[in-house]
Amino acid sequence: MFFRRRRGMRGEDYMIRSLDDFARIAKEKGPKKLAVLAPEDEEFMLAVKTSWQKGYIEPVLIGNTEKMKRVAEKVEFDIGGFETIVGDDRQAIADLGLSMLFSGKVAIVSKGQIPTAYVYRSIIREENKAGSGMTVSVVSFWAVPGLDHLVAITDTGVNIKPDLKTKAEIIKNAFFVYRLLGYPKPRIAVLSGQREIGGTLASYRDYQSLREVAASGDLGDCEIVEATSFTEIFLGGRGHPLDYNSMNMEMMPHIVLVPCLDAGNILCKLDFFLDVTRCSLVATSRGPACIPSRADSTDNIVEQLAMSVVLADRMKREVK
Amino acid sequence: MLTSFKEIVEAAKVSGAKRLAVSFVKKKDIDLLSMAAGAGLIIPCLVGDGKAMEDMIKGTPLKSLKHEIMDQKDPDKALSKAIGLIRDGRADMLMQGGHDHQALMDAVMDAKKGLRKGKLMSYISLFQLPKQKKLILITDTFITNNPTLGEKQQILEHAIRLAGILGIVAPKVAALAAIEQINLNIPSTLEAAILSKMSERKQFGKALVEGPIDIDCALSEAAAARKGLRSIVTGNVDIYLVPEIDSGHLMAEALVFFGKMETAGAIMGTTNPVIMNLPFVSDESKIVEIALAALMCKKGGNDA
Numbered sequence: 355m356f357f358r359r360r361r362g363m364r365g366e367d368y369m370i371r372s373l374d375d376f377a378r379i380a381k382e383k384g385p386k387k388l389a390v391l392a393p394e395d396e397e398f399m400l401a402v403k404t405s406w407q408k409g410y411i412e413p414v415l416i417g418n419t420e421k422m423k424r425v426a427e428k429v430e431f432d433i434g435g436f437e438t439i440v441g442d443d444r445q446a447i448a449d450l451g452l453s454m455l456f457s458g459k460v461a462i463v464s465k466g467q468i469p470t471a472y473v474y475r476s477i478i479r480e481e482n483k484a485g486s487g488m489t490v491s492v493v494s495f496w497a498v499p500g501l502d503h504l505v506a507i508t509d510t511g512v513n514i515k516p517d518l519k520t521k522a523e524i525i526k527n528a529f530f531v532y533r534l535l536g537y538p539k540p541r542i543a544v545l546s547g548q549r550e551i552g553g554t555l556a557s558y559r560d561y562q563s564l565r566e567v568a569a570s571g572d573l574g575d576c577e578i579v580e581a582t583s584f585t586e587i588f589l590g591g592r593g594h595p596l597d598y599n600s601m602n603m604e605m606m607p608h609i610v611l612v613p614c615l616d617a618g619n620i621l622c623k624l625d626f627f628l629d630v631t632r633c634s635l636v637a638t639s640r641g642p643a644c645i646p647s648r649a650d651s652t653d654n655i656v657e658q659l660a661m662s663v664v665l666a667d668r669m670k671r672e673v674k
Numbered sequence: 675m676l677t678s679f680k681e682i683v684e685a686a687k688v689s690g691a692k693r694l695a696v697s698f699v700k701k702k703d704i705d706l707l708s709m710a711a712g713a714g715l716i717i718p719c720l721v722g723d724g725k726a727m728e729d730m731i732k733g734t735p736l737k738s739l740k741h742e743i744m745d746q747k748d749p750d751k752a753l754s755k756a757i758g759l760i761r762d763g764r765a766d767m768l769m770q771g772g773h774d775h776q777a778l779m780d781a782v783m784d785a786k787k788g789l790r791k792g793k794l795m796s797y798i799s800l801f802q803l804p805k806q807k808k809l810i811l812i813t814d815t816f817i818t819n820n821p822t823l824g825e826k827q828q829i830l831e832h833a834i835r836l837a838g839i840l841g842i843v844a845p846k847v848a849a850l851a852a853i854e855q856i857n858l859n860i861p862s863t864l865e866a867a868i869l870s871k872m873s874e875r876k877q878f879g880k881a882l883v884e885g886p887i888d889i890d891c892a893l894s895e896a897a898a899a900r901k902g903l904r905s906i907v908t909g910n911v912d913i914y915l916v917p918e919i920d921s922g923h924l925m926a927e928a929l930v931f932f933g934k935m936e937t938a939g940a941i942m943g944t945t946n947p948v949i950m951n952l953p954f955v956s957d958e959s960k961i962v963e964i965a966l967a968a969l970m971c972k973k974g975g976n977d978a
Binding site for chain 1: 702774775776779816817818819850851852853855857859860862888889890891893894896897898900901916917918919920921922923924925927928929930931932933934953954955956957
């Protein structure tokens with residue numbers, strides 16, 4: 355049974371504007387059963403503990419038992435009462451967690467100390483097995499101070515150099531997720547490194563084509579804005595002088611499509627530089643796979659789990 | 675070692691005024707040139723419609739400062755003349771005036787009459803970190819679309835040279851990619867690994883290149899350690915070498931607009947410094963670009 359990607363939103367869905375909204379709603383909608391893939395370091399295990407204490411999740415721990423026990427002890431978390439599944443092989447852990455998600459045994463999967471590539475591989479396999487035909491892509495939300503909505507950056511994890519067709523699918527995935535936040539018509543920016551010199555970039559040609567596709571209604575009820583750079587978004591064009599006082603933050607679109615994986619990964623993880631917070635997930639056809647970076651802090655992982663709980667709840671209501 | 679934009683300006687003042695050629699200067703740039711000339715950084719050489727320029731500087735501080743006006747009413751010829759002044763040794767640096775970016779670049783890159791030094795020109799964005807006393811360089815953020823490995827090598831060498839001008843003797847370089855492991859399907863990881871190996875063999879002098887490295891590992895030593903990556907580069911990068919222009923340009927813009935970080939830039943690979951008008955460089959930072967250009971003239975002559 356797939357999540358039905360409906361174009362309409364339920365009227366009772368509260369519009370989510372911030373990570374605090376996720377945290378508040380996750381308390382109401384939790385606990386959700388969560389398969390955690392290799393929570394084998396302290397930061398991650400502490401995030402699992404905190405999320406459980408907050409009532410977001412009921413964890414199923416998959417990984418090296420000794421390592422999980424050791425870090426659980428260090429963060430004073432008694433994992434004796436939770437389902438624990440032994441696994442050492444990274445790919446086998448990811449495969450098991452994703453099969454649990456696709457069989458409905460858990461509502462969410464979250465990456466722990468495991469390279470992301472294994473998780474993506476498992477998701478793609480499960481989607482293929484399920485015959486969903488879905489293009490797998492990652493959405494990374496940014497919470498930006500001073501902005502009244504979250505910014506969804508995509509694809510930040512899977513597609514190395516997506517072609518136009520794949521980019522359209524990536525937009526559809528992000529569009530689906532963003533509508534779960536309660537926005538009926540999100541605005542989308544298709545980014546490019548297009549400048550005043552150097553000819554026309556492939557990413558810019560894709561922007562032009564995607565604008566046409568969006569105008570025809572094939573991407574759903576969304577708008578692709580007439581801007582491919584942050585300069586154009588915030589200053590209204592590339593000929594205007596930089597003035598932070600006249601910068602209009604509200605011009606920031608809801609969804610940002612990046613040109614390629616390198617650009618996506620670099621941009622979304624600039625939270626290590628900037629005063630923004632990042633939360634990443636793959637909205638699979640059976641529920642959210644939470645994709646924190648192995649380098650993320652405990653607090654940030656907890657925020658990402660709260661996001662996944664809320665989206666799992668809203669996706670569940672999309673079931674046919 | 676220079677660690678802030680202010681220090682760049684102060685250091686440039688010491689080096690003495692350089693002759694700056696600009697054709698068809700825009701009215702909005704007169705204040706900037708006045709400020710730079712007043713600070714002893716430059717002597718402006720304005721090439722263009724003589725009467726129009728006389729009218730433009732009337733009543734501005736530049737009128738009473740040392741400057742030169744050369745009459746040439748045709749914009750294309752004025753640009754050629756400004757470049758010619760530099761080629762003849764009568765000016766030290768070029769600033770973009772009223773010409774668009776592509777016209778300027780075409781003229782500068784002209785093999786016979788331009789200022790191009792080698793095969794490749796690149797652009798470096800300099801950022802002043804708000805929380806640390808440190809300057810970082812990100813390249814290429816404006817000129818090269820999809821550099822080959824050989825071009826990346828040159829872009830990196832340009833950045834190492836600019837780092838040297840700033841007094842960073844052994845720069846730590848992050849050769850960025852989407853992930854920190856080599857993935858044969860992701861060309862940027864392979865190229866970063868090769869550059870890293872070249873650095874290991876001292877092919878970049880004292881510079882230490884780590885790659886492939888993802889941005890979180892580059893920015894945070896703790897983040898890198900959690901991924902099992904230990905290097906003196908992590909958390910203390912001087913030069914960020916980006917995979918291609920989409921990443922580089924958008925990264926620089928993101929720091930400017932989301933981080934509100936001031937940036938200044940420099941073109942490398944020319945015989946003399948060339949200052950461009952980039953949309954995300956503030957008026958305040960343009961004087962830093964002039965100062966940086968002056969320093970580039972001083973250190974190693976016209977070794978831009």
